Every structure is written in structure tokens, then in C-alpha cells.
Amino acid sequence: MTNRPFAALTLALLLAACDNPVADHRGDAEAAFASQNYFAARDAAQQALRDNPDDAAALEIMARAQVAMGQGRDALLTLDRLANLGAAVADETLLRAEASLQAGDTREAVNLLANDQSAEAWRLRALAASQDGDEAEMLAAFAKGREAEGDKYKLIVAEASWYLTQGNADAARALVTQAQKAAPGRVETLFVTARLAQLDEDTELASRAYLGILDITPLDRPALLGAISEMGKLGRIDLLRPLVARGLEAYPNDVEFIFLDARVKAEDGKWAAVRDELQKHESAIAGYPDARGLYGEALRRLGQFELARAQLAPVFRLTPDDQSVRRSYAEVLLETGDKDEARRVIEPLANSPEGTAEDRALLAKAS
Numbered sequence: 001m002t003n004r005p006f007a008a009l010t011l012a013l014l015l016a017a018c019d020n021p022v023a024d025h026r027g028d029a030e031a032a033f034a035s036q037n038y039f040a041a042r043d044a045a046q047q048a049l050r051d052n053p054d055d056a057a058a059l060e061i062m063a064r065a066q067v068a069m070g071q072g073r074d075a076l077l078t079l080d081r082l083a084n085l086g087a088a089v090a091d092e093t094l095l096r097a098e099a100s101l102q103a104g105d106t107r108e109a110v111n112l113l114a115n116d117q118s119a120e121a122w123r124l125r126a127l128a129a130s131q132d133g134d135e136a137e138m139l140a141a142f143a144k145g146r147e148a149e150g151d152k153y154k155l156i157v158a159e160a161s162w163y164l165t166q167g168n169a170d171a172a173r174a175l176v177t178q179a180q181k182a183a184p185g186r187v188e189t190l191f192v193t194a195r196l197a198q199l200d201e202d203t204e205l206a207s208r209a210y211l212g213i214l215d216i217t218p219l220d221r222p223a224l225l226g227a228i229s230e231m232g233k234l235g236r237i238d239l240l241r242p243l244v245a246r247g248l249e250a251y252p253n254d255v256e257f258i259f260l261d262a263r264v265k266a267e268d269g270k271w272a273a274v275r276d277e278l279q280k281h282e283s284a285i286a287g288y289p290d291a292r293g294l295y296g297e298a299l300r301r302l303g304q305f306e307l308a309r310a311q312l313a314p315v316f317r318l319t320p321d322d323q324s325v326r327r328s329y330a331e332v333l334l335e336t337g338d339k340d341e342a343r344r345v346i347e348p349l350a351n352s353p354e355g356t357a358e359d360r361a362l363l364a365k366a367s
Contacts, residue, residue: 067099098124118150156178197209219246271298315329330366339366340366
């Protein structure tokens with residue numbers, strides 16, 4: 001016997017869900033943004049806007065997600081769409097200023113901030129000064145921001161990030177500690193924690209912090225690259241592989257992930273696959289010495305010595321201190337019959353304390 005009231009209720013719920021797609025997508029966007037998964041927030045907001053292009057709430061979420069992801073030009077266009085709808089955004093001036101900075105327009109950003117003396121405005125002034133190369137003005141802005149009204153969390157993280165970029169762990173340490181106390185689980189805190197740990201050569205802590213970011217926002221490019229780097233230092237190729245695959249899927253034309261995928265193939269001894277992948281992206285890797293060097297090594301391993309020499313010669317000129325490049329280039333020179341040049345290349349390494357038996361054997365062949 002059919003339960004007609006239950007069936008009717010189920011049908012009504014299904015129809016209601018079909019009639020209200022915008023609220024679902026917007027709710028997904030709000031939830032994703034709140035959890036700092038800005039990629040998901042942007043995508044869900046875009047879906048909501050496909051259903052209703054005039055959804056001001058979805059536009060605001062998308063603008064905020066775009067700024068959080070550093071997509072300033074896109075954020076400015078989204079904010080313009082909001083303005084055309086007559087929708088008010090409480091901190092629109094700050095959002096526009098940050099988006100303008102990301103778009104490279106420091107003058108516009110500073111002009112927008114003219115009447116704002118909050119800590120957040122001073123953070124943005126500091127970033128503007130940094131972009132203009134005015135370190136003294138930047139540090140002064142950070143100092144004024146610490147004395148200003150308003151939430152100082154982003155300012156503390158920004159100042160810590162600057163010191164970390166300079167390699168000044170001691171100056172950053174107290175600021176990182178403040179961020180950890182204020183918001184231990186936020187993506188920004190995890191980033192400065194990871195970068196400080198890298199300067200401290202604490203690979204375990206750095207890897208945990210980067211993986212913590214990826215738990216929140218799985219496609220964050222800097223976190224993927226950071227986690228892969230730290231896993232490599234730990235020798236955890238098993239954990240590194242899925243991160244490389246994730247990065248390549250999310251950023252298929254990104255030379256960093258193309259190179260890392262080729263490195264994984266090289267680790268497995270799949271030199272033909274290394275060659276094929278890098279050959280497919282030959283123009284993209286032309287200005288990327290590590291990838292080009294790996295391409296040359298793959299060609300050498302496959303016996304394509306003339307082609308290998310063409311790749312390794314410019315890499316050697318750019319990175320003469322790279323021992324593996326120097327060694328690989330010397331081997332290719334020997335294979336192509338240029339013993340004099342091979343000797344010139346390998347002799348400094350073979351006669352140095354870092355020289356190996358392999359280097360000395362190469363020198364003997366070239367002599």
C-alpha cells in the first residue's frame with residue numbers, strides 16, 4: 001500500500017529544493033568563506049550568480065573571496081557590479097583599496113584610504129609602501145597601525161610576513177606568537193607559522209602547518225608548494241605524490257607543478273615520461289632552470305646527447321654552482337666529443353672537497 005501523505009511531502013520538498021537553488025549555492029558560499037576555503041566560496045558564489053546575476057549577497061562573498069585569493073582586478077569588477085546594483089558594503093573602501101593594491105595601483109589604494117585611520121588602513125598603507133619600495137614608510141605605517149583603533153590581526157600577520165620574507169626570524173618571532181594567540185587556526189597564522197619554522201629548519205612543524213592550511217583550503221597554491229617542499233626534505237615521497245597530483249590537476253599549466261610532476265616521474269626512473277612531459281611544455285620551462293635541467297638530464301639518460309647539450313648549456317651558465325647540473329653537463333660534453341670543454345666544466349668540482357669518485361672518473365675520461 002502506498003503511503004500517499006509521505007510521498008506527497010517528499011515531492012513537495014524536492015520541488016522546493018528545485019525552486020530555491022540560489023539560497024543553497026549562496027549558503028554554500030557563505031559556509032566556505034567562513035571556513036576560509038576561498039576557492040570553494042568563489043565557485044559557489046559564481047554558481048549562485050548564474051542562477052541570479054543580481055544576487056548582491058553572492059556578489060559580496062565573491063568579491064571578498066577574490067581579495068582573499070589575491071585576485072584584485074576581478075574583485076574590482078565584482079565591486080563595480082555591486083555598486084551598479086546600489087548595494088552597500090560596510091567596508092567597501094578597504095576592499096577596493098586592497099583590490100587596487102593587488103592590481104598594482106598603489107596610488108589609487110592610498111587615495112582611497114585618505115580618511116581612514118584604522119589599523120586595517122595602516123596595514124594597507126604599509127603594503128602600498130612596500131610595493132613602492134619605501135621600506136621606511138612601510139615600517140612607519142606598521143608602527144602607526146599597532147597604535148590605531150580596530151582589529152590588528154591582519155596587520156600583525158602582514159608585518160610578520162615581511163620580516164619572514166627578509167629572512168629575519170628574530171624580528172618575526174614575537175609577531176608570529178601574537179598571531180598564534182589571537183587566531184591559532186586561521187590560514188594566515190598557519191602560513192607565518194610554517195614560514196618561521198622553515199627559517200628555524202623545523203621541517204616537522206613547517207609540514208604540519210602547511211598541511212593544516214590544506215585541510216582548510218585544499219587548493220591553496222603556496223600551501224601545496226610549501227607542503228611538497230617540506231615532505232621532500234623529510235623524504236616522504238609517499239605523502240608528496242598526492243599533493244603534486246592535486247596541484248597539477250588544479251593548475252595544469254603551472255610550471256612549478258609541471259616540474260614537480262616530472263620530478264616524481266624521475267624518482268621512479270621513468271625518464272621517457274619525464275622527457276615527454278617537459279617536451280610538451282618546452283616553451284613554458286625555457287626560463288625555469290630547474291625544469292630545463294631536468295629535461296636535459298632526461299634527454300641524456302635516453303641517449304639524446306645533442307639535444308641534452310642544448311638544454312644543459314644555458315642552465316649551466318645560469319647555475320654553475322649546481323653540482324648535479326655541472327656533472328650532467330660534463331657527461332653530455334664527453335658523449336658529444338668535446339673533451340676539452342668537459343674537462344673545464346668538471347675539473348673544479350672533481351678537485352674540490354665536495355667532489356665525488358664519479359666526478360674524478362669523469363675528469364679522468366676528459367683528460
